[in-house]
Amino acid sequence: MRKCVVVNYAKRMHVRHSLELPVDLIGLAKKYGTLRFIDIPCQIDGITANLKVPGTKPTILVNKTRPKKRQRFTLAHEIGHVVIPWHMGTIFDITDAGVPDGAIDYWDMEAEANAFATELLMPSSWMLGLLENFNNPAEINEKMAYEANVSAIAATLRLKTFLPPGYIFVVYTSDGKIAYSGRTEGTHASPPARGEDQRAKEQYGYAQDFYEFHSGQEHYLWIEFPSEVNITLDTKRKWRDVLDEILDDVTDSEEQKRTYKQQVNGVLGYANGVVRRGDYNERSLCSACIQRFNGKEHLKPITSHLKFEEFLSAKIRDLIDKAGR
Ligand SMILES: [Zn+2]
Incomplete structure (x- = not known):
């Protein structure tokens, strides 16, 4: 997708027409084609017809049975089809999942029109202003x-x-x-x-x-989520020993213990990946691990155990030691 190019079309449109928010899409659409709001009785949000046909103005049809704000997004999207030079012919915008297989070009154009609509409705420069000191x-x-x-x-x-x-x-x-x-x-x-x-x-x-x-x-x-978490436990123990103690408390079944170990290692494999990418410290790695464990309901017996932080602390130290070698 030529996303940068498409986004630039929307930026230029803001400059050329001195647009203000909320963008007057109806006024804008009328500068580029014929606009009609009609009752389309199927799962179609909008249609753009006669795109890039010499001597003919394009026609934009918006399904007026859709919620108002959705109509606005559709209209911004259709303006995108009109403005993006390589979008040709007539485009039906179906929002339901029932799209034919292999319609790759269709989805590329859709993604481009959506990127255009997003920048038109919510410009990046405005976003950056909102996010100052947020x-x-x-x-x-x-x-x-x-x-x-x-x-x-x-x-x-x-x-x-x-x-x-x-x-x-x-x-x-x-x-x-x-x-x-x-x-x-x-x-x-x-x-x-x-x-x-x-x-x-x-x-x-x-x-x-x-x-x-x-x-x-x-x-x-x-x-x-915090970008860094400090576990101050200064354990000298091996993480495997601490994990075994936790598992002994949690279950008597050897099979369940094995399952837990696999699951814990699966989550910690992610931490390994973070270490390999290199951008971490002890506290950020700790936060990454905790975030990954968090929300894993099936590991609750382990993560809520009193010794879990000691285990994590030992494991993180081990990961960092190994990476340093
Ligand atoms: Zn479209």
Whole structure:
């Protein structure tokens, strides 16, 4: 995808038309083609017709049965199809999953139009301004949705790409189920899966802070993880011995012990990867391990054990010693 190029088209459009937020998409669309809001009775959000046909203005059709903010995103997306020079012909924007296999070109164009729409509606320069001296992602998320007149989830997905490592977001529907979740790039902790109804606040005990807001029926939660955790235990013991003691306390079954060991090693394999990449210290490695263990319900008996921190401390020292050799 020629994403940078596409994003630049949206940036130039802001400059050329001196656009302000929320962007007047209707006024903008009318400069480039014929715009109509119509009732489209199937799972189509919008249609752009007659793209790059000499002597003809393109036509943009938006499905007016969709929620208002979704229509706005669709319209921004259709303007993208009109402006991006290599998008030709007539494009039907289907938002349902039932897309034919092998339609790679279609998805490339869709991704490009979405990147254009995102930059048009929520410009990078505006984002950077909002994020100066920021401390509360929920507050920014809400402000973005309001000022840009986009859905809260569109703002969430945009915000996610601007925040540093160490953030997870979770969106709950009114019945407590998870509708969306995700994490910023470089975050060690895994977000809870869609459809689950876990209460993330209980699940992520090691989080540094929780930030939340409501949008309609949905509950938005941003979770911040500490980039460094200090375990001050200065253990001289071997991590294997400490782990064996923990396992003896947790279960009598040798088979279960083996399973636990495999699972623990699986999680710690990730820490190994962090060490190999080289950008770590004892405290950041500790945070990475804790984030990975956190939320793994099946390992709760181990991670809640009194000696778990001693084990982790010994293991981290061992990892760092080995890497130094
Ligand atoms: Zn499209």
